Amino acid sequence: MGKTVKKQRPVNLDLSTIRFPVTAVSSILHRVSGVITFVAVGILLWLLGLSLSSPEGFLQASAVMDSFFVKFIMWGILTALAYHAASGIRHMLMDFGYLAETMAVGRRSAYFAMGLTVVLSILAGVFVW
Template sequence: MTTPHDAREALMTGRRSDGTAVRRPLSPHLQVYDMLQMSSLSSILTRITGVAWSAGTLLLVWWLVAAAAGEDAFATVQWFMGSLLGLLVLFGMTVAAWYHTLAGLRHLLWDWGFGFELPTMYSTGRAVFIGTAALSVLTWILAFIFWG
């Protein structure tokens, strides 16, 4: 009786153009990165907020479709958006939008060749986090003042 083989083993083997077998190198995975390091954390959060912001646009589509569908459909969406869960989702979208925007501006500076020095990279990273918190809270304060 043969021993079962690990299915992942097939992904690590390949053939050269001359047909000889070769073992592919493994890429480092998440366990080798320090997730609290500013560059890693910023990169991962930028990706997460980009996905969250993209998924959040489905709420906008729901709202627009409901507005076109009639009063009952629109009232349902408005009820959800005004519920505790809806407000938490909207606040999360606000945080995602501000973080993704500020991190994008930081990345734009990198594209122009600025901010690669380690102290600058850490200070701009902290500025993105602080700016996200401040602008998110300010956005909601203004929303409650003008639309509340």
């Protein structure tokens, strides 16, 4: 019989001890914000349809928006949309060659997109409440 090859396997599988680079976190958040935005389209279209259906529908939609929970959801949707837009613009600038595709520029632009999202999120909170 032939020799068996001993395979080297990872020893540490505890994901909480692994530190992802900011570029990886940015990429993951961009995908998550895209999914949130996609799901939110259904919620927003339902609310828009309700508000445009009749004067009573508008009052119902206004009553729905008075809830703290719904305002919090709306703030989350706007925050996800802001991040998705900021990160998407960042990716397009890289794709079109306006930002260099180096690790340093990627790191700085990821931090910038996250910082811009914090500012836009605060503005969205002011707008919703």
